[in-house]
Amino acid sequence: MTNGFLRGLALALALAAAPVAAQAQGQPFAPAVIVNGQGITNWQIEQRARFWALLNAPNATFEGAREAMINETLQIQAARNAGLQLTPEELDQGMVEFAARGGLEPEQFITLLEQAGVAGETFRDFVRNGLYWRQLVQQRFGPRARPTDAEVERAVARGGSGAGGVRVLISEISIPQTPETRDEVAALTERLSEEISGQASFESAARRFSRSSSAGRGGRLEWRPLSTLPPQIASRVLALEPGEVSDPVDLGSFVGLFLLRDLDESGATTPEPISIEYAEYLIPGGRSEAALAQAARIDANTDTCDDLYGVAQGQPPEVLRREVAPVEEIPADLRAILATLDEGEVSTLLSTGGALRLVMLCGRVAEIPEDPDGALQSAGQAILNQRLEAYAQGFLDELKADAIITDG
Known part of the structure; x- marks a missing residue:
């Protein structure tokens, strides 16, 4: 006041x-x-x-x-x-x-x-x-x-690679597969790779077949540094001319097709190493309709990785995992997904052990700056406050769901 x-x-x-x-x-x-x-x-x-x-x-x-x-x-x-x-x-x-x-x-x-x-x-x-x-x-x-020192340092460092590098503008079609559906998915992606011609055709197929978060916009992604893509994808994309579609890329949990829309080499330099911070929330039921519907509800009600703490309130700690890792150390299928996400965006392409993996990109981490003005302390308090707010809201939602509330 x-x-x-x-x-x-x-x-x-x-x-x-x-x-x-x-x-x-x-x-x-x-x-x-x-x-x-x-x-x-x-x-x-x-x-x-x-x-x-x-x-x-x-x-x-x-x-x-x-x-x-x-x-x-x-x-x-x-x-x-x-x-x-x-x-x-x-x-x-x-x-x-x-x-x-x-x-x-x-x-x-x-x-x-x-x-x-x-x-x-x-x-x-x-x-x-x-x-x-x-x-x-x-x-x-x-x-x-309460965040760890490493989490605080990563929060201060978050903000992108800072390097120009080679950038690509691509569109994606991502189709999940299991051991039981592998042959079916392989046949489908081979057929799409042969039949799709041009961007309009690709976008139509993406809306119909893709299960990535970009499907609704025809698989279109924003500019991405080439260095953030897994080698399997980067090598295929670099071999394309704008408007061409890649052969299917098998990344284990899913198969991807990629359309190159544009390529920018104007700032080509050796990119600085970056890490990626992400969260995974496990939903029982694999790729069942119920699990996918729950994932959609979570996606609609969350904007940041901190919001997932409220979603996981009252559940075993292992259902929510938040990690930061150098790009090159992230498994290829997960790295491919994270490379296509914007901060706060989610993917439900992956599943494991009978559970659907809701993956959210928290941010990309660059070099840690000096801390002459207490940036680490401020960032730590901000992280704590955000997480407490998410926990508190989740707890209040539980209290309200269990309450008996009637008009007087």
Whole structure:
């Protein structure tokens, strides 16, 4: 909070006569919603909505406040079930820190709130609920979420190879195979390699047959450094003229066909060695429809590798693996997939041991810079915060799924 916050609060005081939530009128102390047997009254929700409106916060409506207070009730119940307690001194300190953002003492802040029709206990409950949840998340997930020194260094270093090098613009068709389907896939890819002619034909086949994340856009990939492609693919691509299609490339778990759209040698230099950071989440069921549907749901609800920590919440540690490795040390099939992904993009081409491997590219890692300004410390805190947020959201989703929530 700044002077702008104080000016906004002063303006809100002048408007305080207007009710924020008409839903709370009539029976203000009747429960609006009941969460696992615990009621949240209309008055409590109206007070929270008014409090947020004074702070110019988003979702400062009755419905927005109702949803938030359902979440907070679940969070407090979980914290108390875990045996957590908040001392009066901790609550006081939390209120001091919050009010200090506007250059106020808690007593001054509460006085201003009360003039606007917001009870002091609304402020106290808001701070208390946040402190309880923060303690629970730290206790439950802190050790697991804390990054290693190597992870922090990789995060600081992430940002690409920094070398021009030879770049290629390609399109792909990737078809998974198993020992049982190997002959069938080989016949299909040989036929496609012979029949496809030109980019339009390739894109049509990609939409029909490919199972990579690029299938929906006709297999089209953005510019890629040639050095990031497995040798089996790089050698085939370099032998093509723009518009030509490669012979099938067998990479074990899948077979790929590649169309060269363009090649850029203008910045050809010896590329700096880079590593790739990626995550793998295992989904039971192999390439079954149920497993692929689950993968699609995860893909739709995640944007970064850190989001997968929330997905894996409550499951054995081995279901989620996050690695960083030099490009040349990554298995050819996995390296081929990672080379075609953008940061945060996923692939479900691979499977192992009866499980579908959802692979997400976290980023590409280059040389580690100096750290004169605390870049490592800042990066470490950022990683920790992101992971805790993902864990916390996953845990809250579990609490809500198991809760009994009814209208009052």
